[in-house]
Amino acid sequence: MIAPSILAADFARLAEETAAVRGADWLHVDVMDGHFVPNLTIGLPVVQALLSNTDIPVDCHLMIEDPDRWAVGYAEAGAHNVTVHVEAAGDPSKIAKDIRAAGARAGLSIKPGTPLEPYVELLAHFDTLLVMSVEPGFGGQEFIPDVLDKVRAAKRLVAAGELSVLVEIDGGINAETIERAAQAGVDCFVAGSAVYGADDPAEAVRQLRAMADTAGAGREES
Numbered sequence: 001m002i003a004p005s006i007l008a009a010d011f012a013r014l015a016e017e018t019a020a021v022r023g024a025d026w027l028h029v030d031v032m033d034g035h036f037v038p039n040l041t042i043g044l045p046v047v048q049a050l051l052s053n054t055d056i057p058v059d060c061h062l063m064i065e066d067p068d069r070w071a072v073g074y075a076e077a078g079a080h081n082v083t084v085h086v087e088a089a090g091d092p093s094k095i096a097k098d099i100r101a102a103g104a105r106a107g108l109s110i111k112p113g114t115p116l117e118p119y120v121e122l123l124a125h126f127d128t129l130l131v132m133s134v135e136p137g138f139g140g141q142e143f144i145p146d147v148l149d150k151v152r153a154a155k156r157l158v159a160a161g162e163l164s165v166l167v168e169i170d171g172g173i174n175a176e177t178i179e180r181a182a183q184a185g186v187d188c189f190v191a192g193s194a195v196y197g198a199d200d201p202a203e204a205v206r207q208l209r210a211m212a213d214t215a216g217a218g219r220e221e222s
């Protein structure tokens, strides 16, 4: 699955930029509050407008303080997947329960320096694990390959039936890095600059998906 990140889109033309990635599996929407991360983007009113303008399932990545208060609103608005950061959440399992009760999938994200192991049991409450492969806050950063160890560990647990999550990766995903991530077992690839920096974003989505499919077919574990 490919999820273009609208952080790299032209915010003055969000409806057109959303239409430009037709065929994408999810539309990744970065909500940043200027506190949890040193950048500020959009909030619920703009996400509601986006939701009413697209058929692509919307994947909200909340890089905000106090997701306990705000996350459920994105699920109630109709987001397909709502992800919160374990480093910001007060009661992550309650957040997941509320998101699911509102009809969305619940995601848990971990920053590059956050280990996976302490949160494995908690992940039983979630549908998605979002592994950050850059420090959250900005697009266009360089991929951090070390985080793939967390992808491999999560996929081993999934293969063993001990965990049931879709593994998503976010940050620095492009034609040079997507194959490595696919070989590690990533299910869903967020890509901002590699999609919106291309002349034809929809074609960029197709090309990234083809590369991930080919590389994923020869996975390290398979």
Ligand SMILES: O=C(CO)[C@@H](O)[C@H](O)COP(=O)(O)O
Pocket (backbone or CB within 6 Å): 005, 007, 008, 028, 030, 061, 134, 135, 136, 137, 138, 139, 140, 141, 170, 171, 172, 173, 190, 191, 192, 193, 194
């Ligand atoms: O959440 C983030 C950054 O915090 C990402 O979603 C970026 O938007 C990905 O952008 P690229 O690294 O693909 O340019």
